[in-house]
Amino acid sequence: MIDKTINAYKHVIGACKEVFTKKTKDYGTAWRILRLPSITDQIFIKAQRIRSIQEKGEQKIPEDVTSEFVGIINYCVIAILQINLADDPRTEITYEELEPYYDNAVNENLELLQNKNHDYGEAWRDMRVSSITDIILMKLLRVKQIEDNAGITLISEGVKANYQDIINYAVFALIKSGFTKD
Numbered sequence: 001m002i003d004k005t006i007n008a009y010k011h012v013i014g015a016c017k018e019v020f021t022k023k024t025k026d027y028g029t030a031w032r033i034l035r036l037p038s039i040t041d042q043i044f045i046k047a048q049r050i051r052s053i054q055e056k057g058e059q060k061i062p063e064d065v066t067s068e069f070v071g072i073i074n075y076c077v078i079a080i081l082q083i084n085l086a087d088d089p090r091t092e093i094t095y096e097e098l099e100p101y102y103d104n105a106v107n108e109n110l111e112l113l114q115n116k117n118h119d120y121g122e123a124w125r126d127m128r129v130s131s132i133t134d135i136i137l138m139k140l141l142r143v144k145q146i147e148d149n150a151g152i153t154l155i156s157e158g159v160k161a162n163y164q165d166i167i168n169y170a171v172f173a174l175i176k177s178g179f180t181k182d
Helices: 002-027 036-056 065-084 095-120 129-148 159-176
Strands: none
Touching: 002 065, 002 095, 002 159, 036 065, 036 129, 036 159, 065 095, 065 159, 095 159, 129 159
16 A cells, blocks of 8 residues: 555655746746745645635535645745755756756655554545635644744654645645545
8 A cells, every 4th residue: 555655755746846846947046035934934835725625515616725725835845945945045946957956855754654654554545625724724733833933842743744744745645536546
């Protein structure tokens, strides 16, 4: 089962990277101007839209929920890139230079997914997509609290670990939603 999950993860991330690549070529790295709390808020907006659509059972903007989960994944990767590039003052970074950073972030995340899937026995497969959305929102509220506390925690994981968990939950939601032939 874990191989099936790994293949599905790679499929989802491949689709996310394709969007990231095209947007980077369209817009450059304008996101480099964003501070982490702004990225967190952007992810929150996307997750809140998903929850709103789930609760109302309808949507008025034609952009589907799938694209919102893809956006959540890419914004989480962007947040991780911002953390990893904190000492790099450039706002513009070429895609060719940025691509290995993206790949490293999602590969590191895959390792985390494998370790957690091992320990939790793929419990996510029995979850509802709506519950996954709620967990993403909860993790975002945690990140916001950590950011409001200047990154200081007493016992909790930091923001990067939460972004990584959000990536994995969004991947799970996409798998469960039929985005990939799981």
